């Protein structure tokens with residue numbers, strides 16, 4: 001792992017660069033797939049599934065027989081674990097419901113704000129290198145609580161053309177019925193434009209690799225909203241000698257095993273602790289089934305020593321990690337002052353894996369520094385805030401003259417007239 005000691009402020013930008021390709025690298029491919037899906041619909045989806053996933057599909061929609069089969073192939077232990085995670089995620093997201101906000105801004109002028117579900121949503125469930133059935137819980141549960149009417153799910157098939165049974169089991173548990181074995185750029189294209197088989201949606205949610213993330217970003221040019229750019233996973237751990245080196249190494253590896261393009265960073269105020277973590281990583285990585293992926297990610301990763309907590313905080317806020325673990329004697333300092341992070345994990349017994357699966361918080365989070373301006377997925381993401389107003393005769397008399405003056409000053413006579421006519425009628 002790269003070890004860096006007391007990086008100067010001028011070096012930080014380069015130091016904290018993500019190992020991801022830029023939009024430009026992938027944009028050309030995405031535009032080509034989008035254009036073909038607009039023109040040829042399912043035929044283009046099938047063509048690119050064959051090219052990128054190595055499988056030529058006959059039917060991209062998952063049948064009820066495939067769901068029944070999947071239900072029998074998931075062990076009872078795993079089903080119980082999924083149910084426990086379901087219950088916690090549902091509790092946390094149901095609690096995010098907010099009340100209608102009503103205010104009488106002036107006498108006779110009633111304004112209120114209410115939330116309504118987005119009617120049609122698309123969920124992308126990654127499946128390239130690992131079947132992320134946990135992501136279904138993270139997206140379908142809030143979509144259902146919000147009341148979204150149509151939920152479409154796309155996930156890539158493996159080379160034999162099947163989808164992992166735990167994905168189908170979890171989708172069924174969450175009440176999702178429109179499931180398509182389509183992944184990558186072609187899945188995002190299908191949900192953005194609609195095809196003969198895949199319904200068009202209004203908003204697309206879910207993480208994915210760089211192809212998926214860039215496709216989602218470009219889809220926003222075509223009248224579709226997205227949750228956020230949620231690309232290759234990242235973790236930043238801030239730890240000192242009060243932390244457990246083996247725990248910290250296991251946390252760093254848990255994100256490194258996601259993909260070769262994942263990035264993990266440890267910042268510490270103790271050189272000794274940093275060396276201990278490095279040794280732990282070297283011994284733990286050998287035993288991982290996804291060792292090769294984790295090793296590549298570790299090449300992109302860094303151990304950074306800084307003298308004091310103020311400098312550490314500056315670096316954390318500059319980086320804006322997707323996941324931020326803090327295990328120090330000054331946890332409150334970091335928790336109170338962190339400005340940019342997707343999700344924060346505090347103390348020795350709060351592994352990031354807990355948030356990935358079962359504690360209740362959402363694991364679909366902004367990566368690549370987007371934690372500076374985006375929130376992770378939450379209930380509000382599946383809803384729109386709509387405002388309403390009702391003005392009485394007294395109300396229009398109260399605010400009408402101000403509206404007339406402002407409209408006149410902006411040169412918008414018709415706006416002024418809409419008020420003047422009413423005031424005139426009221427005498």
Ligand code: NAD
Pocket residue numbers: 029052053125126127128129130132156157182183184185186207208209210211212230231232233258259262322363364365366367
């Ligand atoms: P994926 O489903 O995102 O991508 C697989 C698809 O990529 C394939 O179906 C294929 O169509 C497409 N693809 C592969 N190579 C291609 C190429 N050369 N050109 C065009 N398309 C190509 O699955 P994955 O690859 O396993 O990636 C999952 C990602 O999700 C990981 O990077 C992981 O870190 C990330 N993740 C992020 C979060 C988050 O909240 N940010 C959460 C979980 C996972």
